[in-house]
Amino acid sequence: MSEWRNSMLLSVLLLLAGSASAFVEELDDSFMETRGDEDIWLIKFYTPWCSFCRQLDPVWHQIGSELTSRGSPVHVGKSDGSTSPGLSKEFKVRGYPAILMLKKNVKYNYSGARTKEAILDFANRVGGPLVRSLSSVQLFQHAMSHHDVMFLYIGATSELKGNFTSSAEELIVHTYFFSASRDVLPKAVSLPSLPAVVVFKDGSYFQYEGETRTSLRQEPL
Ligand SMILES: *[C@@H]1O[C@H](CO)[C@@H](O)[C@H](O)[C@H]1NC(C)=O
Numbered sequence: 001m002s003e004w005r006n007s008m009l010l011s012v013l014l015l016l017a018g019s020a021s022a023f024v025e026e027l028d029d030s031f032m033e034t035r036g037d038e039d040i041w042l043i044k045f046y047t048p049w050c051s052f053c054r055q056l057d058p059v060w061h062q063i064g065s066e067l068t069s070r071g072s073p074v075h076v077g078k079s080d081g082s083t084s085p086g087l088s089k090e091f092k093v094r095g096y097p098a099i100l101m102l103k104k105n106v107k108y109n110y111s112g113a114r115t116k117e118a119i120l121d122f123a124n125r126v127g128g129p130l131v132r133s134l135s136s137v138q139l140f141q142h143a144m145s146h147h148d149v150m151f152l153y154i155g156a157t158s159e160l161k162g163n164f165t166s167s168a169e170e171l172i173v174h175t176y177f178f179s180a181s182r183d184v185l186p187k188a189v190s191l192p193s194l195p196a197v198v199v200f201k202d203g204s205y206f207q208y209e210g211e212t213r214t215s216l217r218q219e220p221l
């Protein structure tokens with residue numbers, strides 16, 4: 001009887017371990033051919049002998065489970081650079097562990113703190129829309145109170161918005177990008193003309209002039 005109980009316990013533990021690890025997929029060199037084009041991936045590159053990689057294991061597991069339970073579109077994976085060197089090369093990994101995201105064929109390198117919160121923030125930021133629409137005064141104020149620096153496009157669709165969005169594609173690793181209509185901004189914000197790109201920082205704001213792509217890049221983030 002106790003033997004039966006032990007074997008039952010073992011199966012339960014194995015099944016739980018199996019379903020738990022399903023939150024994180026092991027990716028090999030076939031990944032780039034087999035993935036879906038629209039899929040968004042957060043990937044940890046590691047090697048078996050790297051101790052910083054092992055320290056990241058529990059964090060990675062929690063990230064996988066949290067994104068899955070939230071129904072996030074971000075898939076979580078890991079890849080062993082010693083057995084799948086091709087994939088590490090594809091992502092230009094130079095040291096382990098490395099954390100990268102892949103979205104619409106663009107690769108994003110994570111270089112922040114290796115904590116669950118910081119990595120989840122990165123995954124949600126990069127995994128979400130490039131430019132987030134703030135469609136009401138409430139949403140604008142909520143965003144203002146949660147972000148130290150805010151890049152905001154104001155106005156209707158335009159060439160400037162196209163440039164703003166393509167800047168976001170590259171710079172979203174550093175910060176969030178938003179869009180809004182004039183009427184959700186405080187009256188005190190004076191904008192001589194629309195459309196406009198405005199950055200809010202520490203309670204003040206300034207407007208970008210000229211060529212957006214260049215000026216946004218020059219801004220140290
Ligand atoms: C990614 O970021 C890390 C940490 O800052 C850096 O060491 C590494 O060279 C970067 N990798 C790529 C491919 O840019």
Ligand SMILES: *[C@@H]1O[C@H](CO)[C@@H](O)[C@H](O)[C@H]1NC(C)=O
Nearest residue numbers: 159160161163210211212213
């Ligand atoms: C958009 O970017 C293009 C290419 O960099 C530039 O020539 C154009 O002036 C920009 N347009 C606006 C409105 O910023």
